[in-house]
Amino acid sequence: MQEAFERLDAIGGGVIYYPSGYYGTGTSSWEIDLAEYDNLRNNWAIYGDGLESSRIQCGSDDGPGIQIHDSAGTAMFYTEIVGVRFEGECADFTFVWGSEDLVDAYNSCWSRFSTSNSNPDGTGACQLNFILNSYHYGVHNAAGGIGVEMRRVQFSGIEGSFSSGENADDTALRVREYSFANHFRYLNIEATYHGIHIADSRAIYNIFQNAYFANVRGTAVIQDIDENGPRFPAAAEQGTYFHNPFVAGAVENIVEHTGGTLYVDGSTRKWPSATQQTFEGDRYGGNYRDASSFEFEPRSSPPEHQLGRIALADGESWDPDADGDPELVISNGTEWIELTDLSSPAS
Numbered sequence: 460m461q462e463a464f465e466r467l468d469a470i471g472g473g474v475i476y477y478p479s480g481y482y483g484t485g486t487s488s489w490e491i492d493l494a495e496y497d498n499l500r501n502n503w504a505i506y507g508d509g510l511e512s513s514r515i516q517c518g519s520d521d522g523p524g525i526q527i528h529d530s531a532g533t534a535m536f537y538t539e540i541v542g543v544r545f546e547g548e549c550a551d552f553t554f555v556w557g558s559e560d561l562v563d564a565y566n567s568c569w570s571r572f573s574t575s576n577s578n579p580d581g582t583g584a585c586q587l588n589f590i591l592n593s594y595h596y597g598v599h600n601a602a603g604g605i606g607v608e609m610r611r612v613q614f615s616g617i618e619g620s621f622s623s624g625e626n627a628d629d630t631a632l633r634v635r636e637y638s639f640a641n642h643f644r645y646l647n648i649e650a651t652y653h654g655i656h657i658a659d660s661r662a663i664y665n666i667f668q669n670a671y672f673a674n675v676r677g678t679a680v681i682q683d684i685d686e687n688g689p690r691f692p693a694a695a696e697q698g699t700y701f702h703n704p705f706v707a708g709a710v711e712n713i714v715e716h717t718g719g720t721l722y723v724d725g726s727t728r729k730w731p732s733a734t735q736q737t738f739e740g741d742r743y744g745g746n747y748r749d750a751s752s753f754e755f756e757p758r759s760s761p762p763e764h765q766l767g768r769i770a771l772a773d774g775e776s777w778d779p780d781a782d783g784d785p786e787l788v789i790s791n792g793t794e795w796i797e798l799t800d801l802s803s804p805a806s
Contacts, residue, residue: 460515460525464491464499472502477513477543485516485547488524493563494531501536507543510573510598517547524549524576528588532562537569544573549581552608557588561611561636568593579603579624587612597621599631606631606651614640620647625676627652635659642666649673649707656681657699660688660719666700673707684718686763698722718763729754757785766792774801 460482463475493499507513517524524547529535545554553576557563570593574585583605585597590612596619599607603624609617609632621631629652636659643665648654654675655667662684672679682699698720706713706728714721714730723730755769759776762768767789772778774785779795784802788795 460491461489464496464503467503468496468498471498474504474506477505477507477515479508479512481514481516483516484518486518488517488519488522488547488549490523491525491527493527493529493535494533500533501538504539504541505543506539506541509542510544510571513543515543515545517545517549517553519547519549519551521550523551523555523586524553526555528555528558529563530558532558534564534566535568536566538565539568540570540572542571544575545585546575546577548578549576550578551582552576552586552605553581553584555586555588557586557590557610559588561589564589564591565593566591568595570594571596573598574600574607576601576604579626583608583623586610590615595619601629603629605629605633608633608635609638609641610636612638612641615642617641617643618645620649622648622650623652625650625652627677629653630656630681632656633658634662634665637661639663639665642668643670644668646670648679649675651675652677653681654679657684657719660684660686660690662699663690664698664700666702667704668702669705670701671705671707672710672713675710675712678712678715679706679710680713680721681715682717682719682721683715686718686765700724701726729756755787761795764790764792764794766790769798770795771801 467473525545547553554574557565576584579602581604584599584601585607588610593615595617597607598620601623603626606621606623623629623631631648631651631654633656648670654672700722703725706726713728755771757771757773759773761777762770769789772786772788774783779788780797784800786800787798789798
């Protein structure tokens, strides 16, 4: 690949084509720093014959297997990586697109590739850094760590299948940094410990449409962001949207939700979280006027305070007025105020 980029630079750009076959020994790693090629900016692409046909093999003991980035921070446009598979046994991610310090943005790109990392102690299979207004279809499988991590991926379309290992904290998809306004469509999340992890208050207004979850040993969706953390714009409410998620069999827990807001519009199974809203007014998922009833899951511990948040205390492990009865309460931002007591009628 390094030699191919040198040849592309010499002729002023073009396509690196990988016909069906195996490339690399699987024991070495390499870096493509576009800052070293004067004639390559928006005029290069990588193409292969298919995600299982054109297989680029690498390996590393202390870093990524393959990284393509621009250390000088030049913004790139129109990059295409299509029809190849990056695979290896790597200590870090097998494939990294973009720089760790997020200085180089990749705009209006088109990509369809797969990655795998067979090292169960590795960081993961794929990391995408600073991708804007782009389309990505990926199949990302890691034996441990993260299937795919997205950092500062914005207003892009994401599709594909993601998985990771079966040890605690192994996660198929992790969304971090200022990753917002993305449309995740038809994701297949299975054969993993955790599914999707929203891990940053700056990961805001992402929509997941028709996500499929199966064979999840831990939790399908985790959102544990700091509600007082930074966001863009600063006044925005942190929200993640799931439209018609399909939760199939062998999913241990559906959701772990300790910060921000999750909006769910339709699901094959109920998402048990009192802080979760299945109807969110006119903004998303219908209007309160259209709801015939609301259901609250009894909670054994209080959620974080947020002005106007309503929850159902179970009256046992969580009993705000210590009367031994369940009660519907509302937060004024600092304490829980009883709306109504739900004690059983006297016999």
